[in-house]
Amino acid sequence: MNTITKRKLTNVIMDLGRSWALIFLIVELVFFSLAAKGFLSLRVFQMVFFFGVTVFLLGVAELFVIITGGIDLSVGYIVGFASIISSRFVALFLQTGMSTLPALLLGIFLTLAIGLLPGLVSGLLIAKLRVPPFIATFSMLGITHGVSELLILNGAVNMPKLSTLFGNGYFLYWAPGPGLSLFVRPEIPRGGFILELIPNIVVVAFVVIGILSFMLKRTVFGQYTYAIGGNVDAAIRSGINVSRHTVKIYMLSSFLASLTGIIYVMMYVKGKGDAGASNLLDSIAAVVIGGASLYGGKGTVWRTILGALIIAILETGLRVMGIPTFDKYIIVGIILISAVLIDKIFPDKTYMDTKE
Amino acid sequence: MTHTLSETIQGNRKLAFIARNWAAFFLLGFLILFSFTGKGFLSVTNFQNVGHLAVIAILMASAETFVIITSGIDLSIGFVMGFSSVTAGKIIQILYAAGGGISPGISIAIGIVIVLILSLIPGLVSGVLIARYKVPPFIATMGMWGITNGIALKICKGFPVATLPEVLTRIGNGYIIYIKPGGGISFFSLPHGVGNESIREYIRLIPYSFIFVGLILLVLWHLLRNTTFGQHTYAIGGNEEAAVRAGINVKLHLVKIYILSSFIAGLAGIFNVFQTGIGNFTPFGAMYELFAVSAVVIGGASLMGGKGSIFGSVIGVFLIAFLENGLLISGVVPFYRFIAVGLLLIIAVVIDQLFPDLL
16 A cells, blocks of 8 residues: 555544544434334434523533633523512513513523623632632522522422423424424314424524524634633733623623523423533533534534433433433443543644645 | 732731631531530530531541542532431341341441442442543533432332341440449440430440541541552542653542542431431432532532642531531521531632642
8 A cells, every 4th residue: 555545544543533522423323223113213313403402502501611711610500590580570570460471581581691690700819810610600500599599598499381381392383284383283183193393492402502602703803702712821922801701701601500590490390409510511412512612712503412322322222222321420421521532542633744 | 919818818828827717716606606605515415416417528528638639520429318217217127127136236237338338339430430421510510419218219119128136226326435424424325224224324425426426537638648658549649641641540449539438428328327226218308418518619629620628628617517506506597607608618719719739
């Protein structure tokens, strides 16, 4: 074999290695399709995305933070905090005699506004007082957790039916007879055939994720984010207001977490203090599987979603097979560690690679 | 502005001393405050209870102290503890139920030995990943968190492991001295023939758990303070490259540190079995590792490494423990403790910023 084909071969192997996550996803899909009876169906895939929404959104929140070289431990409990205060607000507005839709919208708006606060505080602590992100966000975890538990001491408040309908509804319905309809489930006889496509919350999540992907890839905001993670000193010298941008990043993460909280309460009617607590491992794992480095400067939104999908399909697949989800933790742990090791074997393309 | 402020404060040695030991002064302040606000706070019984319940947190924090001094972090200890507790429970349960001449004592001893050996494994794995393969400690130990948690849940199938020998809790919650007011004194257990129902009539002093944790702390304190092992630990955290040049086998030492941390978590799991009489898995919201990190940071360590002490970490644990207990006794809703820990952490790091160097 001459050197050129050899080099081409190494390049192919390197490219395959770099996209190991995608290959893993495909292998996973094939495996579950063969091993789990009933896995290959529209319903199961909708469930993958429906229950995956939390990790998609939290993963992207974590991605922005991780690209800057930080970490946000508080997202899980901000989800709970937002789920509780949003239902509180909505109930409060309904009591004053407001009709459901405006009460709902106003409640969501206020929750999203308040949801910026934990991020603002931890961002300021990190940027101005040089508190390590781990500590600053853990202190916010404690504070939001404490406050949300205090708020539901006398029981959680139910969200109105409209929100639950939206949270568990679908974007598109089709039934023989009434035909296609958006948002509203057509009246059909019991047991009749109806096609439900794309859960509403998945649509919401992916619109947000699409915007964020655009922000990270094509805007100055995204450029600054990568610049800070790549080399803080260089970022400062090139005139980026690093501390201000850092605050913004943590606010964005906190905002996404509260959005997740609102989606949570729309799905499950009631808020819960530890609603997103168990998703911290999954969301950080999604980011790392998606090729980001905890040292910062690397990562993209779609690869994070790929990482989150790997976890979501794993969980759903195991459920369909009837295996207790305990195995999921073990497998996610192994994938998480392997991800870092594989990324070390197949480092990113350098300038020299692209020139060839 | 802040610079000059910190300089002036640093010039004042008394103030600097207070600031560097702020956690101890806070602890003292809380103790005085709660003695007034909480009925029964200032009593031997209450202090013993706080100490007894803090044993696991103390072990966790001292494990985390070693890791944090090397500028690492170990997120797996909470779940290694659950793994150890569940596995010990399961082994003891099987041997105990098997009967056939295996006395409770022997089955417990076998359980402890096996689990202590097993608990070295998570630390070995994450240590090798961190030292040899340069996986960030956060990720390596987070991976072990998932793996040990999954294995623990598989072993116990999601339920605590119960029906263990009753002698466990008798040791785990036993005291050295029992005094009946006006009725005499007995050592190591209630006087013969006295049932557990009349235990409240006795004044109980010095729980076994104090001896257990005291001995471990003494060993760890000595290890960190007076041995080359401790010196190397600080050296790696202070400046890893300098440590390499000074001829320290940094990789091997880091592996040892994570094994030690995992081993202490294993000990905590065994203590947990003795304390509760069942094998418990660690629930997600428990956050043992995060509270341990908080205690260590409150106790004066820095996540950047090179700083920290066993004594400081224990003060950190007691600050959190007494705060929780005092608030509870004073009739404040327990959830405030999360908020309080959050605020304490912020104070800790801000003070650390103002007084960067130890005297």
